[in-house]
Amino acid sequence: MNVLFITADQWRGDCLSKVGHPAVKTPSLDRLADDGVLFARHFSNMTPCGPSRASLHTGMYGFNHRSIRNGTPLDARHTTLAQELRKAGLDPVLFGYTDTSIDPRGVAATDPRLLSYEGVAPGYRPICLMLEAAAPWLAHLRGRGYGNLQIEDVYAGELGAPAMFGAEDSETAFLTDQAIAYLDRRRPHPFFLHLSYIKPHPPFVAAAPWNASVDPRDLPPLLRQPTIQREGELHPWLAAHLQRPLGSWFKEHFAGSADLEGSRLTALRQVYGGLIEEVDHHVGRLVDHLARTDQLDDTLIVFTADHGEMAGDHWMIGKSGFFPQAFHVPLIIRHPRGARELRVERFTEHVDLMPTFLEAAGLPVLLQCDGHALTPFLKGEQPGRWRDAVHYEHDVGDLETGWHRTALGLDDHACGLATIFDGHHALVQFSGLPPLLFDHARDPAWLSDLSTNPSYALTRADLAGSMLSWRMRYADRRLSSALLTPSGPVGRFE
Incomplete structure (x- = not known):
């Protein structure tokens, strides 16, 4: 084909x-x-x-x-x-x-x-x-x-x-x-x-x-x-x-x-x-x-x-x-x-x-x-x-100009952001800056941050937990999927 x-x-x-x-x-x-x-x-x-x-x-x-x-x-x-x-x-x-x-x-x-x-x-x-x-x-x-x-x-x-x-x-x-x-x-x-x-x-x-x-x-x-x-x-x-x-x-x-x-x-x-x-x-x-x-x-x-x-x-x-x-x-x-x-x-x-x-x-x-x-x-x-x-994901750093250091006070390894969006809510987690939370159903343009709103505390926690699970689930597994045993390697590795 x-x-x-x-x-x-x-x-x-x-x-x-x-x-x-x-x-x-x-x-x-x-x-x-x-x-x-x-x-x-x-x-x-x-x-x-x-x-x-x-x-x-x-x-x-x-x-x-x-x-x-x-x-x-x-x-x-x-x-x-x-x-x-x-x-x-x-x-x-x-x-x-x-x-x-x-x-x-x-x-x-x-x-x-x-x-x-x-x-x-x-x-x-x-x-x-x-x-x-x-x-x-x-x-x-x-x-x-x-x-x-x-x-x-x-x-x-x-x-x-x-x-x-x-x-x-x-x-x-x-x-x-x-x-x-x-x-x-x-x-x-x-x-x-x-x-x-x-x-x-x-x-x-x-x-x-x-x-x-x-x-x-x-x-x-x-x-x-x-x-x-x-x-x-x-x-x-x-x-x-x-x-x-x-x-x-x-x-x-x-x-x-x-x-x-x-x-x-x-x-x-x-x-x-x-x-x-x-x-x-x-x-x-x-x-x-x-x-x-x-x-x-x-x-x-x-x-x-x-x-x-x-x-x-x-x-x-x-x-x-x-x-x-x-x-x-x-x-x-x-x-x-x-x-x-x-x-x-x-x-x-x-x-x-x-x-x-x-x-x-x-x-x-x-x-x-x-x-x-x-x-x-x-x-x-x-x-x-x-x-x-x-x-x-996105990285806001600029290693050529150092913009992230002067404008945001971020070191070179604190410039990442990751977003999880489930169709209803979105959580934006920054490695060195405050998070953002959006209610997509009520605010489809993502204009209002709800990350500090007590009514959304559980939603934020659930999304943060889901993001952590995502990172853990998809961490590099090319060797972690195998195990060396007295009978030889089991599992799969690349």
Whole structure:
């Protein structure tokens, strides 16, 4: 069986017309969901990009793989999905990137891979490697007559204005064309193709017509307090974070987080939605190509995103923190012999994908994997036991600037936060700051902290106990699952 594993970057889970978004239209993914399984409550286990993808490619929670920031090395003792598939004789190929930071202990101090967090997850063979500098795409643009440009030149311009390149020459179009060309020349099957789109990640610049394909009048209301000062009162970390300078591209359009309002924020949200619609269009091209070439009925298709995007909610841009907008992401899976038109409301997580891929390949699920294969859902079955809450993590530290030390008084090892969300309540536990408790049923925007409310003391205690049990249950077990006895080792070890 072939596998097409597609990830988009920074696509929040509510941005699908299939789940009722009022402005964004995603007909291709809607069709894929109708022909497969839509996991409506799927969550990334970490943000930002590198840590999230570390969970995707190792099947491990962040507290086990510990690649917790962009640039934090991924321990070489952790095997990856691609390595396991390669051991089994497959050839996992990559179009795009994985943002996997190399373990420095196994390479020379002069190794150029130590200068970037944009490494490739071990086991993948890059066919079209698209790092932030986007060298293959820029070469394509030169060949198309756009000139000798750098990435900053390509994405310059007024917020909301159409990009300087045509829609047929966008990053998303280019990478899709490369993947289709590979599928045309790839023989024999099966294949395992990981297609990692950078969009809708910033810069929020889109070619026409995608820059204006979303009607701004249909955008949903922002979920936030009326002022940034009120928002910051929720928690010390949030107050400090909202005072941080915005990223380099955003600085050209917004003075700071307090400036995230009015017509410019509307234009940003409109383009963000348009970039989503563009990716959806090209996913449709890929699926249609598989159908035309008689490969669709022998291909497992998985679509998800590494993490979400705040998009102005809570006066934030990006994916830092603990709000669900940064962690809830789409997941659609079409198994060639699986269920159709099924919507799963159980909680699923990124760590579930590696076990799912391994089972699909006929391989055993490793002890390393913290998740559980989604195979029963893909068959239209309900597993007897399943998680009743979702867990995700984030690290607020910045080792380059030391921001966490000066702004929050945190040492380098007290920057973590972990969230447990059971659909009714959410507890955010910080390693060095006060916790937060939200009543999701009464406060779906997560605006009011109830952690010190006596009426919620039992709820907080129950969630804290559940989080502790989660940590204990999923602590590394690759050797703890075995025992040396006079008769020899018993159990299982890796």
